[in-house]
Amino acid sequence: MSLLEIRNLQLEFGIGPTALRAVNGVSLTLAAGETLCLVGESGCGKSVTALSIARLVPSPPARYVGGEILLNGKDVLRMNKADLRGIRGGVVSYVFQEPSASLNPVFRVGHQIREALKLHRPDRARAEEVVRLLKLVGIPAPELRMRDYPHQLSGGMQQRVMIAMALASEPKLLVADEPTTALDVTIQAQILDLLRDLRTRLRMSILLITHNLGIVGDLADRVAVMYAGQIVELSPATDLLQRPLHPYTLALMNSVPKLGAGAQRLTAIPGNVPSLEAMPPGCRFHPRCARARPECAREVPGLIEVEPGRWVRCPFWTQPLPARQEALG
Numbered sequence: 001m002s003l004l005e006i007r008n009l010q011l012e013f014g015i016g017p018t019a020l021r022a023v024n025g026v027s028l029t030l031a032a033g034e035t036l037c038l039v040g041e042s043g044c045g046k047s048v049t050a051l052s053i054a055r056l057v058p059s060p061p062a063r064y065v066g067g068e069i070l071l072n073g074k075d076v077l078r079m080n081k082a083d084l085r086g087i088r089g090g091v092v093s094y095v096f097q098e099p100s101a102s103l104n105p106v107f108r109v110g111h112q113i114r115e116a117l118k119l120h121r122p123d124r125a126r127a128e129e130v131v132r133l134l135k136l137v138g139i140p141a142p143e144l145r146m147r148d149y150p151h152q153l154s155g156g157m158q159q160r161v162m163i164a165m166a167l168a169s170e171p172k173l174l175v176a177d178e179p180t181t182a183l184d185v186t187i188q189a190q191i192l193d194l195l196r197d198l199r200t201r202l203r204m205s206i207l208l209i210t211h212n213l214g215i216v217g218d219l220a221d222r223v224a225v226m227y228a229g230q231i232v233e234l235s236p237a238t239d240l241l242q243r244p245l246h247p248y249t250l251a252l253m254n255s256v257p258k259l260g261a262g263a264q265r266l267t268a269i270p271g272n273v274p275s276l277e278a279m280p281p282g283c284r285f286h287p288r289c290a291r292a293r294p295e296c297a298r299e300v301p302g303l304i305e306v307e308p309g310r311w312v313r314c315p316f317w318t319q320p321l322p323a324r325q326e327a328l329g
Contacts, residue, residue, distance in 0.1 A: 039213055049226070053092055116165045121170070
């Protein structure tokens with residue numbers, strides 16, 4: 001049985017004819033000890049999907065209008081408040097982007113970690129456990145650092161404190177939402193190395209949310225590419241990086257800067273992610289797609305399994321790109 005199984009999740013903001021569908025039919029699974037990367041541009045619905053796992057999206061204005069979210073076989077969408085308190089932190093913990101905005105500036109970091117311990121493991125809410133957690137995430141001199149306020153720590157150290165807080169409850173699933181945003185590339189690599197090491201040592205699952213396909217190969221077992229509230233490609237990470245199938249996945253990969261390419265203009269995806277108020281008919285990516293055909297504006301493509309373990313939301317995934325797009329790739 002999967003640790004996490006999302007089945008046809010549908011989430012709206014608002015009610016009646018003006019309701020906006022932010023997540024439309026998303027289905028995902030995550031096995032124990034597995035790392036799944038959820039990739040896409042800002043505004044594609046990645047964070048909303050991740051927050052829905054523990055029902056952290058405020059309702060109202062959000063409404064879950066369909067689907068299931070099974071965590072350890074139990075449907076989160078049917079849980080009462082007491083059950084939700086049990087899984088939030090106890091089963092699934094979150095690490096958010098921009099740790100300086102997530103940490104409370106008026107409390108020492110050791111106090112904030114101890115608060116997490118008091119909620120989920122009150123018998124271990126002691127200074128010794130705080131020190132152990134800080135050591136676990138690679139913070140030097142933890143006995144001293146636990147007395148620091150967030151502003152006294154670097155961005156990378158703040159993110160490590162956030163990870164320590166998330167691990168305080170010994171979760172089975174860690175959701176890392178853009179954990180390397182606003183960090184320099186050296187610190188990004190250190191945080192990714194830390195997540196990889198923690199997954200192995202603690203045998204937990206990780207859902208990593210990112211817009212950068214460049215970091216996927218370092219950590220992921222599988223990758224789900226999301227666009228405009230839908231999964232457009234789902235694949236083992238190695239297969240996807242070697243041979244992306246959906247035009248959007250290929251465009252994301254082409255936009256990643258390449259070492260040794262010299263000074264040249266970066267390849268950009270034309271246009272923008274559509275707003276919830278103005279979703280295009282048919283395939284949601286067709287206004288920006290190099291493979292688009294007239295029927296793409298009329299027919300809504302389904303997510304089809306084209307190879308074992310590989311799913312694509314595009315009937316023309318085998319068609320070659322126009323010559324100009326191949327050159328850009």
